[in-house]
Amino acid sequence: MAFKIGLLGLGTVGTGTVQILLNPAQRHPLVQELELYRVGVRSLAKPRSVALPPSLITTDLDAIVTDPEVDIVVEVIGGLEPARSLILKAIAHGKHVVTANKAAIARYGAEIFTAAEAAGVYVLLEAAVGGGIPVIEPLKQSLCANRILTVTGIINGTTNYILTRMQTEGGDFADILADAQRLGYAEADPTADVDGMDAADKIAILASLAFGGRIKLPEVHCEGIRQVSAADIAYADKLGFVIKLLAVAKRESQLPTESTEQLQLRVHPTLVPKSHPLASVNDVNNAILIEGDPIGQVMFFGPGAGAGPTASAIMADILNIAAILKVQQSGTVRSHGTPVLDPLLACSHQSYCTIVPIEALVTRFYARFLTRDSPGVIGKLGTCFGNHDVSLESIVQTGLRDNLAEIVVVTHHVREGNFRTALDEIRAMEAVSSIASTLRVL
Amino acid sequence: MAFKIGLLGLGTVGTGTVQILLNPAQRHPLVQELELYRVGVRSLAKPRSVALPPSLITTDLDAIVTDPEVDIVVEVIGGLEPARSLILKAIAHGKHVVTANKAAIARYGAEIFTAAEAAGVYVLLEAAVGGGIPVIEPLKQSLCANRILTVTGIINGTTNYILTRMQTEGGDFADILADAQRLGYAEADPTADVDGMDAADKIAILASLAFGGRIKLPEVHCEGIRQVSAADIAYADKLGFVIKLLAVAKRESQLPTESTEQLQLRVHPTLVPKSHPLASVNDVNNAILIEGDPIGQVMFFGPGAGAGPTASAIMADILNIAAILKVQQSGTVRSHGTPVLDPLLACSHQSYCTIVPIEALVTRFYARFLTRDSPGVIGKLGTCFGNHDVSLESIVQTGLRDNLAEIVVVTHHVREGNFRTALDEIRAMEAVSSIASTLRVL
Numbered sequence: 091m092a093f094k095i096g097l098l099g100l101g102t103v104g105t106g107t108v109q110i111l112l113n114p115a116q117r118h119p120l121v122q123e124l125e126l127y128r129v130g131v132r133s134l135a136k137p138r139s140v141a142l143p144p145s146l147i148t149t150d151l152d153a154i155v156t157d158p159e160v161d162i163v164v165e166v167i168g169g170l171e172p173a174r175s176l177i178l179k180a181i182a183h184g185k186h187v188v189t190a191n192k193a194a195i196a197r198y199g200a201e202i203f204t205a206a207e208a209a210g211v212y213v214l215l216e217a218a219v220g221g222g223i224p225v226i227e228p229l230k231q232s233l234c235a236n237r238i239l240t241v242t243g244i245i246n247g248t249t250n251y252i253l254t255r256m257q258t259e260g261g262d263f264a265d266i267l268a269d270a271q272r273l274g275y276a277e278a279d280p281t282a283d284v285d286g287m288d289a290a291d292k293i294a295i296l297a298s299l300a301f302g303g304r305i306k307l308p309e310v311h312c313e314g315i316r317q318v319s320a321a322d323i324a325y326a327d328k329l330g331f332v333i334k335l336l337a338v339a340k341r342e343s344q345l346p347t348e349s350t351e352q353l354q355l356r357v358h359p360t361l362v363p364k365s366h367p368l369a370s371v372n373d374v375n376n377a378i379l380i381e382g383d384p385i386g387q388v389m390f391f392g393p394g395a396g397a398g399p400t401a402s403a404i405m406a407d408i409l410n411i412a413a414i415l416k417v418q419q420s421g422t423v424r425s426h427g428t429p430v431l432d433p434l435l436a437c438s439h440q441s442y443c444t445i446v447p448i449e450a451l452v453t454r455f456y457a458r459f460l461t462r463d464s465p466g467v468i469g470k471l472g473t474c475f476g477n478h479d480v481s482l483e484s485i486v487q488t489g490l491r492d493n494l495a496e497i498v499v500v501t502h503h504v505r506e507g508n509f510r511t512a513l514d515e516i517r518a519m520e521a522v523s524s525i526a527s528t529l530r531v532l
Numbered sequence: 533m534a535f536k537i538g539l540l541g542l543g544t545v546g547t548g549t550v551q552i553l554l555n556p557a558q559r560h561p562l563v564q565e566l567e568l569y570r571v572g573v574r575s576l577a578k579p580r581s582v583a584l585p586p587s588l589i590t591t592d593l594d595a596i597v598t599d600p601e602v603d604i605v606v607e608v609i610g611g612l613e614p615a616r617s618l619i620l621k622a623i624a625h626g627k628h629v630v631t632a633n634k635a636a637i638a639r640y641g642a643e644i645f646t647a648a649e650a651a652g653v654y655v656l657l658e659a660a661v662g663g664g665i666p667v668i669e670p671l672k673q674s675l676c677a678n679r680i681l682t683v684t685g686i687i688n689g690t691t692n693y694i695l696t697r698m699q700t701e702g703g704d705f706a707d708i709l710a711d712a713q714r715l716g717y718a719e720a721d722p723t724a725d726v727d728g729m730d731a732a733d734k735i736a737i738l739a740s741l742a743f744g745g746r747i748k749l750p751e752v753h754c755e756g757i758r759q760v761s762a763a764d765i766a767y768a769d770k771l772g773f774v775i776k777l778l779a780v781a782k783r784e785s786q787l788p789t790e791s792t793e794q795l796q797l798r799v800h801p802t803l804v805p806k807s808h809p810l811a812s813v814n815d816v817n818n819a820i821l822i823e824g825d826p827i828g829q830v831m832f833f834g835p836g837a838g839a840g841p842t843a844s845a846i847m848a849d850i851l852n853i854a855a856i857l858k859v860q861q862s863g864t865v866r867s868h869g870t871p872v873l874d875p876l877l878a879c880s881h882q883s884y885c886t887i888v889p890i891e892a893l894v895t896r897f898y899a900r901f902l903t904r905d906s907p908g909v910i911g912k913l914g915t916c917f918g919n920h921d922v923s924l925e926s927i928v929q930t931g932l933r934d935n936l937a938e939i940v941v942v943t944h945h946v947r948e949g950n951f952r953t954a955l956d957e958i959r960a961m962e963a964v965s966s967i968a969s970t971l972r973v974l
Contacts, residue, residue: 117676118676410673
């Protein structure tokens, strides 16, 4: 008996998924037990690159998620609505759900997973983070015995592409963004990518899985890459760093306790030492570095987007559900209640993680100041930082820019709140024209 | 109801596993449903770094694998016997098996998996390849919809450590091996590592999973790193390469066919371009690069050995079995026969993969010759290669060594059989003192 798939959306990822379903040779034999049963689209008139019988295709998406014949609903339409409502309706009708929708899961995960648990169905989302890179399932299964300490990812391909080109070409952000838009690597409205919101959605999902608690998305501290300039990249390079947009989720306390988890959760451009495994992740590639006890550091690397990789992840989720349904349907006697869900694949967090405010973060900073070349300005900066317990590793006048003296500061590990208070004071100084950039150092 | 674990072996990995079982806090809650029920050791007298009730420990390993109470047998004693017999006896008694034993699985996999399928039990082996790096389970599950094209790995930590030190220090193989032995990174008898046999075991296992067929271990072409010299590493560096011991499994034909798979399967030192993701995998780290359709390239990176990482992998397998048993035990009615195994986790290959002989391999070569500095020797070499259809990219006299002229050749893609025939002819030339090394180029 085949497992019947109801596919919502026939864009890039939907088409990639159909192409695998229609070409099972040399893939796992279980692919042949899947039946593409219905495909929901917005417009029947739109030309498609896959040939499907017209009887399969419908614009009535509601009819798919409520069809008693459908076993698994695959949602690849994206966006918040109607995706959220369709997912919830599919769950209410007892369908398992596979989705690539990071935005909907990051915002409505609590609602969706609560409904899924009550209905005894799976909601899998490997494709939501890192495109084709296996990371959700390894977190749930392969690393499940670990106490996860940190998840650090380059999980937005557009910004990594822009930063890589800024690094190799020496260009400025605005020019390369424009070129990336022309080439299709950045969207016409690049906000979600370049301002870090897409990465924030994804790290919220990863943190929830890694630390076993729900995440309130607005609590993710989020800075994008608009402030990163060619000058910063050049100075970072001299100091032995590359600049990457990192998404970081970190257990604040290293000690096991009974209370809810205290987490750092943040997205920001970061100076990464060139020898670090994430430093050489370039172009549109993604990578997720996970540190756990007792595993140490493991990294997952690959294409962070694209039809093929994302379809690979979608199909993995479909096949995992099909495999477990085969086990369940063959199981030993049990006469009542909903079936028990696989405790590694299902998501049953009840409590919320506590997110530590960014002011409490202890990290190293890089900052670049433009100052009027008055004698003693380095001394003034140094004194001000010292007054606020911000210990400096180096403070260097790097040259002149626009008739202003450019001063680059790198701190030791300091409390972010202290650093910001010092910056506020520095910003008010007569001798200081502007704070051109402040970046964290990994 | 807890799942009862019978642990065979309390060495490094066994101890690491016990430490996770005894410290479940902040790990997946399912860890708390596992019960360490029996531990089999060779000697009761040996001091242990974990405190266990004496009643748990026994030297009677047979009693563990036949105990009706035991659900999952964990084999971490290593070696071929009694590991193989204990695994088979456990299977015969209906136990699921988790093992880190690459040597036994690479040799007796067919026997073991046939028995497991007949008995309706799982034999999981994440820890057998890449230490803690999730790669077996991602291959089985996350990448299962892909048509795998190549698996390329740095999967032996000892040789990678030696090659990394040769690269950074400029030292020769024998000296650094001796130092690695002193430091505990290489064993007193380093044969299995430095001659590539350990990597051959592991790539045979990965190939079997990636290409869905059994592998005859002696068919893996296997060369170690003893012939790699400081001179080769220095020349490779100048040419833009690092030298790594790669294990490669590659589908020979890219076209889906109905026949059995034709594979390249080989372990050898290889010139890897410095920009390649595997080039920066250093020290005892492992990495496995998998290329599939439609995913493209993904890489898994991390610690290839050690108690913690390996225990993490062992525990993942245990928890996966426990999770699926919970599903199975709660399943719908079925009154007869053995339970259906999860088709992604179980291993049911029947046919053997066909391994293409190494002579048929088409690859690029690097070779280094020591010749008597007679005029025209470069011409003689060039002519000989040309006569055998071996097209050269470069042929350079790099200098003098031991009063001999040193000539380094890099070929285009050529058939290995042709290259070898040319080498046989060159070896017989009066002007040629020796062929110092021949290495393949990725």
